[in-house]
Amino acid sequence: MKTKLKMIYWKGEKFWVGKLVEYPEIMTQGETLEELEENMKDAFMLITMEDVPAEHKVKEVTLIV
Numbered sequence: 001m002k003t004k005l006k007m008i009y010w011k012g013e014k015f016w017v018g019k020l021v022e023y024p025e026i027m028t029q030g031e032t033l034e035e036l037e038e039n040m041k042d043a044f045m046l047i048t049m050e051d052v053p054a055e056h057k058v059k060e061v062t063l064i065v
Contacts (some may be wrong), residue, residue, distance in 0.1 A: 007040055
């Protein structure tokens with residue numbers, strides 16, 4: 001599954017810190033920008049996909065709320 005999200009990030013005193021614009025509750029850090037990006041991918045998958053099995057299907061649906 002390919003998902004494009006926007007990450008805002010900044011340099012803290014010791015680490016790079018970032019959060020996802022679309023999921024502001026997902027926030028993490030890394031010693032480098034590369035580590036921050038990897039940690040963000042891991043955090044996103046843990047929070048949004050942790051209970052989804054490796055083999056799954058995706059279908060777009062329309063909800064009227």
